[in-house]
Amino acid sequence: MIKKIVSIVIAIFATSALLVGLEDLPKWADPKQPASIHVSPGYIEKSLEETGVPNIVTAVLADYRGYDTMFETAVIFTAGIAVIMLLRRSKNGKKA
Amino acid sequence: MVKRHEDVIIQTVCRCLIPYMQIYSLYVLVHGHGSPGGGFQGGCIFAASFVLLAIVYDLREAKRRFSEKTNGVFCALGVFIYTAIGWLCLLLGGNFLDYGKLSKIFPTDPVMARYYGMAGIETGVQITVMAIMVSIFLNLATKGKHEEVLEE
Amino acid sequence: MIEQFPALIVVTPLIMSFILFVVSYWNERLCFPILLATLSACVVFALGILDMVIKHGQPIHYYLGGWDPPWGIEYVIDHLNALVLVTVAIVAWLVALYSKSVVEKELHESKLPQFYTLFLLQVTGLFGITATGDMFNLYVLLEIASFSAYAIIAMGERGADFAAFRYVVFGTIGACAYLLGVGYLYILTGSLNMADLTQLIPKLFYNKALLVGFALFLIGVGIKMGIFPLHTWLPDAYTLAPSAVSALLAPLFTKVGAYVIIRIMFTVFDPSFSIKLYPVMDILGWIAAVGIAFACIMALAQSDLKRMLCYLIVAEMGYIVIGIASANRLGLTGAILHIVNDMFMMACLFTVAGAIMYQTGARNIYQFRYLHRTMPVTLGVFVVGALSVVGVPPMCGFFSKWYLILGTIEAKKWLLLFVLLASSLVNAILFFRVIENAYLEPRGEHAFAHDGGHPSISLDGVPWSMLIPMLMIAAGIILLGIFSGVIIKHVIQFAVPASF
Amino acid sequence: MLEYIIAKYNYWIYIFLLMIGFYAMMAKNNLMKKLVGMNIFQWAIIFYFVSIGAKKGGTVPIISGVHGHHGAEHLVVHAVDYINPLPHVLMLTAIVVGLATTGIALALLIVIYRRYGTLEEDEILEELKK
Numbered sequence: 001m002i003k004k005i006v007s008i009v010i011a012i013f014a015t016s017a018l019l020v021g022l023e024d025l026p027k028w029a030d031p032k033q034p035a036s037i038h039v040s041p042g043y044i045e046k047s048l049e050e051t052g053v054p055n056i057v058t059a060v061l062a063d064y065r066g067y068d069t070m071f072e073t074a075v076i077f078t079a080g081i082a083v084i085m086l087l088r089r090s091k092n093g094k095k096a
Numbered sequence: 097m098v099k100r101h102e103d104v105i106i107q108t109v110c111r112c113l114i115p116y117m118q119i120y121s122l123y124v125l126v127h128g129h130g131s132p133g134g135g136f137q138g139g140c141i142f143a144a145s146f147v148l149l150a151i152v153y154d155l156r157e158a159k160r161r162f163s164e165k166t167n168g169v170f171c172a173l174g175v176f177i178y179t180a181i182g183w184l185c186l187l188l189g190g191n192f193l194d195y196g197k198l199s200k201i202f203p204t205d206p207v208m209a210r211y212y213g214m215a216g217i218e219t220g221v222q223i224t225v226m227a228i229m230v231s232i233f234l235n236l237a238t239k240g241k242h243e244e245v246l247e248e
Numbered sequence: 249m250i251e252q253f254p255a256l257i258v259v260t261p262l263i264m265s266f267i268l269f270v271v272s273y274w275n276e277r278l279c280f281p282i283l284l285a286t287l288s289a290c291v292v293f294a295l296g297i298l299d300m301v302i303k304h305g306q307p308i309h310y311y312l313g314g315w316d317p318p319w320g321i322e323y324v325i326d327h328l329n330a331l332v333l334v335t336v337a338i339v340a341w342l343v344a345l346y347s348k349s350v351v352e353k354e355l356h357e358s359k360l361p362q363f364y365t366l367f368l369l370q371v372t373g374l375f376g377i378t379a380t381g382d383m384f385n386l387y388v389l390l391e392i393a394s395f396s397a398y399a400i401i402a403m404g405e406r407g408a409d410f411a412a413f414r415y416v417v418f419g420t421i422g423a424c425a426y427l428l429g430v431g432y433l434y435i436l437t438g439s440l441n442m443a444d445l446t447q448l449i450p451k452l453f454y455n456k457a458l459l460v461g462f463a464l465f466l467i468g469v470g471i472k473m474g475i476f477p478l479h480t481w482l483p484d485a486y487t488l489a490p491s492a493v494s495a496l497l498a499p500l501f502t503k504v505g506a507y508v509i510i511r512i513m514f515t516v517f518d519p520s521f522s523i524k525l526y527p528v529m530d531i532l533g534w535i536a537a538v539g540i541a542f543a544c545i546m547a548l549a550q551s552d553l554k555r556m557l558c559y560l561i562v563a564e565m566g567y568i569v570i571g572i573a574s575a576n577r578l579g580l581t582g583a584i585l586h587i588v589n590d591m592f593m594m595a596c597l598f599t600v601a602g603a604i605m606y607q608t609g610a611r612n613i614y615q616f617r618y619l620h621r622t623m624p625v626t627l628g629v630f631v632v633g634a635l636s637v638v639g640v641p642p643m644c645g646f647f648s649k650w651y652l653i654l655g656t657i658e659a660k661k662w663l664l665l666f667v668l669l670a671s672s673l674v675n676a677i678l679f680f681r682v683i684e685n686a687y688l689e690p691r692g693e694h695a696f697a698h699d700g701g702h703p704s705i706s707l708d709g710v711p712w713s714m715l716i717p718m719l720m721i722a723a724g725i726i727l728l729g730i731f732s733g734v735i736i737k738h739v740i741q742f743a744v745p746a747s748f
Numbered sequence: 749m750l751e752y753i754i755a756k757y758n759y760w761i762y763i764f765l766l767m768i769g770f771y772a773m774m775a776k777n778n779l780m781k782k783l784v785g786m787n788i789f790q791w792a793i794i795f796y797f798v799s800i801g802a803k804k805g806g807t808v809p810i811i812s813g814v815h816g817h818h819g820a821e822h823l824v825v826h827a828v829d830y831i832n833p834l835p836h837v838l839m840l841t842a843i844v845v846g847l848a849t850t851g852i853a854l855a856l857l858i859v860i861y862r863r864y865g866t867l868e869e870d871e872i873l874e875e876l877k878k
């Protein structure tokens with residue numbers, strides 16, 4: 001019970017802390033918010049002529065930020081190895 | 097979950113469905129350049145076909161077609177393809193993952209070399225995602241025992 | 249070729265981990281040589297990078313994929329990164345050498361290839377975190393390092409799986425808080441590149457959302473590095489993990505987290521943000537002081553050597569935070585030097601704890617009686633590490649503590665000074681307790697009654713493959729102490745932000 | 749005030765979801781429920797990121813009618829017409845990371861259940877004390 005009360009108190013505290021920042025965040029879908037005018041126009045306007053891929057998300061995913069995607073695939077690989085390591089038991093039934 | 101339940105209707109439907117799922121996953125992969133899609137989505141659909149096979153038939157049938165060793169090799173192969181393309185660019189004199197340099201060995205201009213480089217890495221992603229998804233499913237569903245579950 | 253080193257140091261262990269995993273299907277005995285060869289190559293790359301940085305005298309920029317920074321991902325290596333990279337590479341190499349015999353004893357034979365694969369992925373993640381100049385790339389690499397840590401910790405003794413699950417929950421909160429911080433920076437500036445953010449953030453200094461983002465970064469990285477109130481996952485996870493794993497993770501992962509904190513506070517955010525604008529440094533100082541006091545008391549209460557060392561990590565992280573919180577050149581020099589020293593010190597102590605468990609199965613310090621007869625070399629290494637943690641001059645721990653103390657004096661933070669000195673005393677008591685148990689014979693008992701009159705074995709009964717890395721780490725501690733002046737003169741003084 | 753809520757409703761939703769997940773992770777006794785909370789927590793952040801990408805008057809970031817860069821020379825692309833692709837890219841990565849976390853956590857839960865026969869946290873702690 002005490003754990004629940006403490007969790008609620010922490011959650012309320014965290015909520016209010018996050019709400020403090022709400023004031024200075026841009027409005028939803030504002031075309032003039034910094035996220036939409038600083039780097040992303042470069043992707044939208046240049047990706048077709050620089051990479052030849054009409055799907056901008058693919059172009060950014062696989063080329064501009066392809067290095068992230070490589071590690072993302074490595075994350076999947078890590079998870080797969082981890083699951084095999086944790087669960088797979090060898091054939092003779094011995095606990096491994 | 098991965099034990100055999102004989103049901104003619106379900107088995108027949110799945111036998112028809114699975115090849116189309118696999119072809120559809122390849123469609124999602126190659127159309128990732130022009131529409132929503134790509135390696136992850138395609139890989140998941142491909143893995144779903146194996147999961148369906150394991151559920152509808154049984155684990156042994158699925159493993160007969162896609163053995164554990166092949167699966168392990170495929171896990172590493174896909175992400176190896178991705179990294180190897182990066183290394184290839186590096187060896188051709190560019191920075192790591194600079195697909196434009198692939199035009200030195202493929203008969204295209206640098207822009208289209210980027211296009212095909214991306215196709216190559218998406219293929220790698222598809223292979224890894226497919227193999228890992230199958231592997232995670234089989235291990236979670238059988239608690240890591242694989243065939244021994246069928247004998248219980 | 250040398251200009252490709254920043255990418256090579258991360259990519260080589262990555263690609264070798266796939267090759268290692270596939271090769272293990274055919275020949276399991278090749279795994280360990282591949283691991284060792286890869287890490288040796290990484291040491292070479294790291295030294296090459298450090299050499300290059302010292303020669304150029306300014307950061308090296310490496311554009312991945314050939315795209316210019318705000319659009320593509322960039323690696324920026326300055327003096328700070330290069331130093332951490334070299335230390336991580338060397339310690340990882342030594343621990344890898346050490347791990348072979350321990351892992352073969354503690355893990356099932358069929359798990360070894362997976363363990364070595366995850367070892368390489370872990371090292372990849374640590375190198376990547378250190379080298380990257382992109383906020384989101386750092387998140388992905390942090391997750392690679394965390395995932396491999398979750399899995400290899402869970403392979404430990406009874407209770408390790410539950411500790412690993414708690415680590416998963418805490419680690420996810422940490423990673424998500426970090427990611428949310430990246431989201432706040434992105435929505436306010438539109439950029440993910442650290443160098444670009446350095447330019448953009450001063451315009452937003454009075455933005456409240458920026459402060460929320462900063463707090464989220466501190467919480468996120470704080471969980472990963474185990475700062476005091478967020479450390480609760482750490483003792484269980486590192487105590488119950490296999491010895492080789494705690495010897496790998498305890499020195500490296502937490503310190504790389506400390507590096508990330510320094511990077512975020514002083515490179516991404518302008519130093520004046522956390523010094524002049526908000527009382528961040530005071531808060532951090534208080535947290536560090538309370539954390540060190542708590543960790544020292546908890547460490548005194550433990551009789552399990554590994555668990556005691558885990559609480560010691562929490563205290564050592566407090567030292568680094570004290571260095572940051574003094575907010576002057578001396579303090580930060582001490583903090584950076586302490587990151588390097590602490591990697592060696594913790595590697596030393598955890599490898600010794602692993603070796604004692606390997607040989608005698610003892611983990612409780614009251615079971616260490618007469619250990620100096622059977623394992624004199626191991627205990628010698630332990631004494632070197634212990635003296636270094638306490639802060640005795642020829643060892644490296646003294647010099648970083650010296651700078652930390654000077655930093656607190658210059659900042660006139662007397663409370664922090666007191667905490668530093670008092671905790672050194674407590675450390676002395678802590679280690680004296682262990683050494684007393686191991687070296688001094690209790691009154692009224694005859695030592696030879698137990699080991700049957702056998703003369704002590706010169707090899708400690710521990711294989712050479714474990715003994716040599718331990719001796720090398722001990723030698724490293726002494727050498728780092730002797731050459732700390734050189735390191736500060738050639739590397740660390742350039743790593744401290746110029747505005748200090 | 750109403751304006752404040754309506755114009756920024758995406759943040760309210762994400763904070764609400766985040767706190768549901770956070771509470772579940774902190775307070776729930778069952779490890780499976782903790783895992784569910786962890787997923788909600790991650791998805792709240794993904795929701796937040798995707799909402800950054802939105803742009804009034806923008807459409808999906810796929811340039812229609814061309815394939816390959818030939819013929820792209822005369823095509824003028826205006827950034828205001830397409831929504832911001834970068835958050836979507838980042839979230840593709842974060843989704844995969846979330847999936848990997850779930851996979852590892854489920855595997856750990858199976859190991860824990862196999863060893864202690866329960867998923868209730870207090871019972872496991874009780875078992876561990878023995």
